[in-house]
Amino acid sequence: MYLRLLRTSVFCVSLVGGVFSFGLAHAEVSIKGKSMNPDISANFLGLWQQGTGISNTRTTTSHNGFSLQEAELQLTSDVDPYFRASVLFAISQTAGSTEFGIEPEEVFVETLSLPSFTVRAGKFKMALGKHNMLHTHAFPFIDAPLIHERLLGGEGLNEVGVSAAALVPTPWYSEFTAQVFNPSNETFYGSSSSSSLGTVFHWKNLWDLSDALTLEVGLSGSHGKTAADQSAHLWGSDITLKWRPSEGGKYHALIWTTEYLDGTHAELATTTSGDAQNRLNGIATWIQWQFAERWWLQGRYEHLGLSENFAIPSENRESLLLGYFPSEFSGLRLQYDLLSTQNKLKDDHRIALQAVFSIGAHPAHAY
Amino acid sequence: MKRNSLVLLAFFGCMSLAHARLQVVATLPDFAALTTEIGGEWVDVKSIAKGTQDPHFIEAKPSFMRVVHDADLVIANGLELEVGWLPSILRGARNPKVMEGNPGFLDLGASIQALDIPRGSVSRADGDVHASGNPHYNLDPIRMGDCAQRIADRLGQLDASHSQFYLDKAVAFRKRMIEKTKAWTARIKASGVHQVVTYHKSFTYFFNRFGITSPAMLEPKPGIPPTSTHILEVIRILRDQKVPLILVENYFDPTVTERIRQDLPSVRSKTVAIQVGGDPEIKTYDDLIEKLVQAVESASGRGRS
Numbered sequence: 162m163y164l165r166l167l168r169t170s171v172f173c174v175s176l177v178g179g180v181f182s183f184g185l186a187h188a189e190v191s192i193k194g195k196s197m198n199p200d201i202s203a204n205f206l207g208l209w210q211q212g213t214g215i216s217n218t219r220t221t222t223s224h225n226g227f228s229l230q231e232a233e234l235q236l237t238s239d240v241d242p243y244f245r246a247s248v249l250f251a252i253s254q255t256a257g258s259t260e261f262g263i264e265p266e267e268v269f270v271e272t273l274s275l276p277s278f279t280v281r282a283g284k285f286k287m288a289l290g291k292h293n294m295l296h297t298h299a300f301p302f303i304d305a306p307l308i309h310e311r312l313l314g315g316e317g318l319n320e321v322g323v324s325a326a327a328l329v330p331t332p333w334y335s336e337f338t339a340q341v342f343n344p345s346n347e348t349f350y351g352s353s354s355s356s357s358l359g360t361v362f363h364w365k366n367l368w369d370l371s372d373a374l375t376l377e378v379g380l381s382g383s384h385g386k387t388a389a390d391q392s393a394h395l396w397g398s399d400i401t402l403k404w405r406p407s408e409g410g411k412y413h414a415l416i417w418t419t420e421y422l423d424g425t426h427a428e429l430a431t432t433t434s435g436d437a438q439n440r441l442n443g444i445a446t447w448i449q450w451q452f453a454e455r456w457w458l459q460g461r462y463e464h465l466g467l468s469e470n471f472a473i474p475s476e477n478r479e480s481l482l483l484g485y486f487p488s489e490f491s492g493l494r495l496q497y498d499l500l501s502t503q504n505k506l507k508d509d510h511r512i513a514l515q516a517v518f519s520i521g522a523h524p525a526h527a528y
Numbered sequence: 529m530k531r532n533s534l535v536l537l538a539f540f541g542c543m544s545l546a547h548a549r550l551q552v553v554a555t556l557p558d559f560a561a562l563t564t565e566i567g568g569e570w571v572d573v574k575s576i577a578k579g580t581q582d583p584h585f586i587e588a589k590p591s592f593m594r595v596v597h598d599a600d601l602v603i604a605n606g607l608e609l610e611v612g613w614l615p616s617i618l619r620g621a622r623n624p625k626v627m628e629g630n631p632g633f634l635d636l637g638a639s640i641q642a643l644d645i646p647r648g649s650v651s652r653a654d655g656d657v658h659a660s661g662n663p664h665y666n667l668d669p670i671r672m673g674d675c676a677q678r679i680a681d682r683l684g685q686l687d688a689s690h691s692q693f694y695l696d697k698a699v700a701f702r703k704r705m706i707e708k709t710k711a712w713t714a715r716i717k718a719s720g721v722h723q724v725v726t727y728h729k730s731f732t733y734f735f736n737r738f739g740i741t742s743p744a745m746l747e748p749k750p751g752i753p754p755t756s757t758h759i760l761e762v763i764r765i766l767r768d769q770k771v772p773l774i775l776v777e778n779y780f781d782p783t784v785t786e787r788i789r790q791d792l793p794s795v796r797s798k799t800v801a802i803q804v805g806g807d808p809e810i811k812t813y814d815d816l817i818e819k820l821v822q823a824v825e826s827a828s829g830r831g832r833s
């Protein structure tokens with residue numbers, strides 16, 4: 162009991178220390194992982210951008226010029242032999258103001274000792290496709306794909322609920338995830354009723370085609386209620402080919418990811434158009450090529466509006482990114498985007514430079 | 529109390545495994561080779577990393593989670609070497625048997641006498657330092673003899689019916705390493721090579737065992753790739769101290785030594801495997817150390833004698 166109290170107080174002290182002095186947190190937290198303190202790490206994303214379609218007003222969250230895109234403060238620790246807890250605070254600009262707000266982006270506990278299952282409870286990024294589960298600092302490009310931004314908003318589908326993920330007994334890696342949540346997504350599921358439950362399922366499959374090449378195929382779907390308590394649903398699929406040779410693997414890699422997302426939102430249906438439902442879908446496909454130990458060259462193509470719904474004009478975006486990573490803990494990325502909208506005369510151009518830094522506990526990299 | 533429950537766990541472990549071969553997953557190929565020798569026909573051994581890969585940066589592929597899911601025992605190097613990938617694999621495997629703290633998880637680094645333990649606080653300004661000490665003890669045949677013992681103990685705990693078999697094999701390996709180390713030490717002494725430059729601090733234990741010192745590294749700081757100013761500094765050290773040999777671990781880019789070979793043609797530069805399987809000819813742990821001793825011998829007669 163005393164120990165638990167002590168641990169809680171240590172947790173709070175280190176948290177405060179972490180917010181106000183990142184340098185201190187680094188010295189305090191042993192990277193040995195031998196202390197009882199949680200692993201603490203912080204990421205920050207500094208951004209400069211200039212775009213024809215981007216606001217010059219500083220109170221708009223994505224504006225031209227310099228900005229602190231986001232800072233993330235993460236604490237993770239095993240609670241006991243049975244649970245692991247993770248807390249991630251995101252610090253970002255509040256819309257309509259130049260002030261910054263701090264929000265719990267993810268706060269959850271998950272099981273450590275259940276055979277074949279991981280059960281998770283709390284607030285977390287839902288398992289809808291691949292990109293939705295990434296934190297901002299791990300995005301392959303400076304921004305999320307258009308279809309994710311349009312359907313799910315800036316924070317993605319990140320809800321309070323419960324998740325169960327099971328390893329399916331197949332010869333290849335196969336994982337089935339089912340999640341229930343109370344919808345609170347700003348753009349898609351906004352039902353204010355606490356009795357309204359949303360669901361997500363995700364089926365992830367991965368094959369080693371050779372020692373160097375893996376193929377991942379995923380299928381996901383979701384259902385919930387909109388702000389007006391109308392039924393809405395999403396489904397998505399993703400396919401990733403990843404190549405990293407076992408000889409010379411420090412210097413070369415190639416990743417090709419394609420993600421498709423399709424949302425149907427009954428609330429926006431209009432009687433005049435004759436459309437029973439309003440639907441938006443899009444595809445994003447990107448290639449990441451590591452051509453030297455510290456260098457990545459990446460290209461992305463996106464198309465929005467595959468369903469021929471003429472109420473919404475289709476959009477295309479092409480992006481090119483050059484990334485330079487002095488170490489595992491720092492990076493600089495330069496990105497150019499060209500956005501063209503059907504029936505719109507002028508194309509939008511954007512150029513952006515982003516600095517990514519991580520300090521604190523060594524990150525465990527996801528594949 | 530804790531011991532009792534451990535024994536109990538081991539007991540039930542054996543009951544269920546009485547007729548099956550133990551499924552062992554080692555993080556690195558050297559421990560896989562050791563376990564194969566000790567376990568013989570009673571174990572199935574797989575390695576996560578390949579001999580050609582940098583063990584600091586293995587990707588946590590889901591297929592490894594699948595393999596660890598079915599494992600009875602996971603053997604890790606420890607000392608933070610696998611910190612970037614093993615936790616993800618263990619969590620994804622969803623196999624309580626092999627979680628840290630259970631008999632199915634063996635951290636060999638926890639019981640070895642580590643070298644290069646940083647004094648005071650560590651900072652990433654010094655590169656990717658290993659705060660618990662240098663983790664590359666796999667190149668010391670004597671410490672690997674101790675590891676063999678621990679592997680045998682743990683295999684015996686999980687599979688009591690063959691514990692004597694495992695113990696005998698470990699004792700034989702250890703004895704052989706002690707004998708061979710005497711011969712290897714004599715050969716290195718006879719070669720007259722006292723100083724060797726390497727890319728990363730992968731050879732600390734090997735050099736410590738065989739009486740070699742290392743006056744410089746090709747990487748300016750652990751995990752930071754060489755810069756041209758640093759290479760010039762290395763050239764100065766090589767020249768001033770008449771260092772005869774550079775060894776480049778085979779997962780690093782060997783072209784960095786081109787400039788050095790241009791300036792100092794008398795210095796021998798060799799790319800070497802530092803793990804079993806790092807080169808198709810290296811099939812056993814004995815082959816690995818033998819090859820490295822030969823690499824040192826190849827610089828005999830060069831530099832300062």
Ligand SMILES: [Zn+2]
Pocket residue numbers: 584658663664728729730750
């Ligand atoms: Zn190292």
